[in-house]
Amino acid sequence: MSVHTNDEPGSTADLPAPDGAVTVTLKILRFNPEAPDKAGWESFQVPCLPTDRLLNLLIYVKGYLDGTLTFRRSCAHGVCGSDAMIVNGVNRLACKVLMRDMLRKDGKDTVITIAPLKGLPVEKDLVVDMEPFFDSYRQIKPFLMTSGQEPTRERIQSQTDRARYDDTTKCILCACCTGSCPVYWADGSYFGPAAIVNAHRFIFDSRDEGAEERMEILNGVDGVWRCRTTFNCTEACPRGIKVTQAITEVKRALLFHRKAVVR
Numbered sequence: 621m622s623v624h625t626n627d628e629p630g631s632t633a634d635l636p637a638p639d640g641a642v643t644v645t646l647k648i649l650r651f652n653p654e655a656p657d658k659a660g661w662e663s664f665q666v667p668c669l670p671t672d673r674l675l676n677l678l679i680y681v682k683g684y685l686d687g688t689l690t691f692r693r694s695c696a697h698g699v700c701g702s703d704a705m706i707v708n709g710v711n712r713l714a715c716k717v718l719m720r721d722m723l724r725k726d727g728k729d730t731v732i733t734i735a736p737l738k739g740l741p742v743e744k745d746l747v748v749d750m751e752p753f754f755d756s757y758r759q760i761k762p763f764l765m766t767s768g769q770e771p772t773r774e775r776i777q778s779q780t781d782r783a784r785y786d787d788t789t790k791c792i793l794c795a796c797c798t799g800s801c802p803v804y805w806a807d808g809s810y811f812g813p814a815a816i817v818n819a820h821r822f823i824f825d826s827r828d829e830g831a832e833e834r835m836e837i838l839n840g841v842d843g844v845w846r847c848r849t850t851f852n853c854t855e856a857c858p859r860g861i862k863v864t865q866a867i868t869e870v871k872r873a874l875l876f877h878r879k880a881v882v883r
């Protein structure tokens with residue numbers, strides 16, 4: 621890829637841009653804890669190819685326009701779950717947002733708004749404090765619980781039993797769902813959809829013996845009954861997990877006794 625100088629008006633003059641790039645505006649909600657009075661929207665003009673991911677544009681801003689812009693990312697392939705943010709009002713992973721889907725087709729300027737997830741305290745710019753999220757996750761005991769002697773070989777499971785919780789194994793703990801939940805926004809003491817998804821993954825695992833314990837936890841005041849079945853979480857999940865359905869299945873297991881539903 622050859623590089624030329626982007627001579628668009630604005631702050632990208634004299635900065636590298638790939639051949640064929642168009643300029644888009646990223647409007648980013650900034651927050652610096654050392655200067656909280658200056659919090660607000662800031663716009664950046666960024667060169668963009670249709671093949672770019674939104675994450676590439678954020679990296680461009682940090683590399684060429686403002687090194688203080690703060691955001692998380694790691695894998696850049698929708699696996700690690702670290703770059704969840706609100707993009708044009710929708711919770712997304714920046715690395716999974718293809719710019720060809722964002723560029724305006726009518727020739728007008730493309731403006732993309734980017735803000736941190738809601739419901740979790742903002743530490744700086746697009747970085748939120750994930751500790752309350754992981755605290756809920758830890759509380760539902762997200763690990764296999766068994767009794768008796770360790771088997772000398774793998775724990776056998778039928779394909780049918782494995783399929784029972786396949787959907788909820790796909791969670792990457794990105795918090796897009798929990799960050800879209802109005803109940804969680806209103807009161808962070810609710811476990812939130814991601815924790816319940818991960819409880820579901822073990823409650824419906826035929827090898828696990830901790831279901832009753834987890835369901836007891838989720839039956840409490842901060843558990844599944846707080847969910848209002850608004851489906852925000854399902855729409856937000858970048859892994860396509862049927863989040864609300866998983867929550868409903870846990871509710872049904874609580875109502876009708878786990879074994880009647882699970883087996």
Ligand code: SF4
Pocket residue numbers: 800801802803804812813846847848849850851852853854863864867
């Ligand atoms: S379905 Fe339940 S958990 Fe999901 S966003 Fe709505 S209230 Fe929150």
Ligand code: SF4
Pocket residue numbers: 701790791792793794795796797798813814817856857858859860861863
């Ligand atoms: S259920 Fe989906 S949206 Fe929620 S944390 Fe897991 S991967 Fe992210």
Ligand code: FES
Pocket residue numbers: 692693694695696697698699700701702703713714715716
């Ligand atoms: S950077 Fe890992 S999911 Fe986006």
